Structures are given as structure tokens and as C-alpha cells.
Amino acid sequence: MHEQMKRLYEAARMLKRVSGQSELARLFNVSPQTIHNWQVRGISKQGMLKAQEMVGCSALWLETGAGPMSLGNFQSVSTFWGDVNQIPLITAEQAARVNCASRNLSIYHKPLKWLFTHAPLSAHSFALEITGLAMMPEFEKGDWVIVDPAIAPEPGDFVVAKYGDKMNVILRKYRPKGLDLSHTMLFELIALNDDYPRIRSHLDAVEIIGTMVEHRKFRKKQLSGRV
Structure with missing residues (x-):
């Protein structure tokens, strides 16, 4: 069996x-x-x-x-508050291996912790912790973002992407630029901090992993994972 x-x-x-x-x-x-x-x-x-x-x-x-x-005790509470999804908070290295087309969820082994959300999300959804300064002031170090790879980004959405030869995982604002001759959507990824460069899909090695669906900020930062 x-x-x-x-x-x-x-x-x-x-x-x-x-x-x-x-x-x-x-x-x-x-x-x-x-x-x-x-x-x-x-x-x-x-x-x-x-x-x-x-x-x-x-x-x-x-x-x-x-x-x-x-979901343990939290599941019994959810009967009062509606459906609750359990989301793994993972590392950037794990996020770089996310593949929504695959049924293999082994990359979510040993998450840093589990988060809960009422948002209706796919089984491949995950959470990451912000560590860089590129999305300041809206996104600060220690913030958490929940990402769903099954949701296609729309103009102005925030996305998590793999960027560069080393496939660093980044969070950026998504801006589509239209279709090329092969009908592939060209796009830019924009940092909210002007000190960071704009990333262009037709010039840079970049691949979108998923679309941000939730952003959690904390008055006192909780040090856990990384993005």
C-alpha cells in the first residue's frame, strides 16, 4: 500500500x-x-x-x-471563524525550488514554523520573511509575506521571483510591458526603494515564483526565516 x-x-x-x-x-x-x-x-x-x-x-x-x-486545537476554533489554511514559513532556498506544476511538496519539509490564514490558497502556498531593504518603507525586515504560486500576477501586484545566476529570491512590484513576437509577456520588477535597480524580463535572468496575497507587519520584529 x-x-x-x-x-x-x-x-x-x-x-x-x-x-x-x-x-x-x-x-x-x-x-x-x-x-x-x-x-x-x-x-x-x-x-x-x-x-x-x-x-x-x-x-x-x-x-x-x-x-x-x-490543525489541532486551532481547527476547533476555526468553526467559529470559518475555514483556516495552514501555511509553511520556509527559507528562500526552499522557495527557489517551488514548482506549482508538480505534485511534489517535499520542499516544504521542516518549515521554520506554521502560519494560519483565512485566505483560500493553493496547496503550494508558502510564507517568507523579509530580510532586505529593497521594498522599504512598505516592507521592513522581519515582515512576513504569504505567497501563492497558483495565482497569476496582475499589474501592481507584489510577486516573489528568482533573480540572477545564483537565483536569489526577491520580492518586487510587478509591471507588465506587453507581449513580444512569441506572445510571451514581458515585465518589469520594481523595488520600492529607489536605490535598487529595475529588473527587466527581456534583459535579466528572472522567473516569477508566485503572487503575494497577504502581508504581515510586526511592531517588534520576530526573527525567523529569510527572503
Whole structure:
């Protein structure tokens, strides 16, 4: 049996008192054949998201075994406040390996900590801590940003990108410049601090990782990760 299904059966038994292929199929409103396929090939992405919703276990935990099985006590509080998503605060090195097209979530192993948000986000979403001065004064050292790689940026959005030969991870303001002859969108990434240069996609080695969906500022800085 696939390791992911071993974890799902464990979570269903502990969190929902559901056991066996037939009971699990009824809980998920899928056919027993679907459950059998998961046992052989692993759980689909949609299946993991449904497990998070129906069973209350973390999709990341199902995929990799990393992090807590469930949202714990915070999940019981969420019944009063609506749906809550669990987001890993990761390092810049981990963020540089994010690939939204892949089902592999192993890059989120051993996050610096877990954050919670009410925003409806994809399974590949993550959080980073600001360490540089390029986005001052709006973004200060120690601030956190939550990023969703599944959201395409719009003009004026803030994005996290890989930049340069060493693929440094940066936060910048996104400005589209139109399509080139191959119908690829050209864009600029702009620092809010005028002392930092403008980055142009047709001249510089740059790749957008994801779009910022939330910014958290602190009166007293909490030193944790890096961006």
C-alpha cells in the first residue's frame, strides 16, 4: 500500500473514526475503485485537498509525512471563524525550488514554523520573511509575506521571483510591458526603494515564483526565516 494511503487511513481512523476502504469511499463520496487506485499509485492532488476538508488532516502531511497530522486545537476554533489554511514559513532556498506544476511538496519539509490564514490558497502556498531593504518603507525586515504560486500576477501586484545566476529570491512590484513576437509577456520588477535597480524580463535572468496575497507587519520584529 502506498505510504500516503497508510497516512490517510491513520488520520481517518483517529480524526473521524472511519476505517476500511468502503467507509472511506462513502466519506469522500467516491467509488471504492478510486480508493483502490490511491492505494496503488498514491493520492491525487484533489484527493489530498478533499482529505484536508473531510478528514481534517494536513495535505502536506499526507503528501510527505512532514508537519502535524491535523490543525489541532486551532481547527476547533476555526468553526467559529470559518475555514483556516495552514501555511509553511520556509527559507528562500526552499522557495527557489517551488514548482506549482508538480505534485511534489517535499520542499516544504521542516518549515521554520506554521502560519494560519483565512485566505483560500493553493496547496503550494508558502510564507517568507523579509530580510532586505529593497521594498522599504512598505516592507521592513522581519515582515512576513504569504505567497501563492497558483495565482497569476496582475499589474501592481507584489510577486516573489528568482533573480540572477545564483537565483536569489526577491520580492518586487510587478509591471507588465506587453507581449513580444512569441506572445510571451514581458515585465518589469520594481523595488520600492529607489536605490535598487529595475529588473527587466527581456534583459535579466528572472522567473516569477508566485503572487503575494497577504502581508504581515510586526511592531517588534520576530526573527525567523529569510527572503
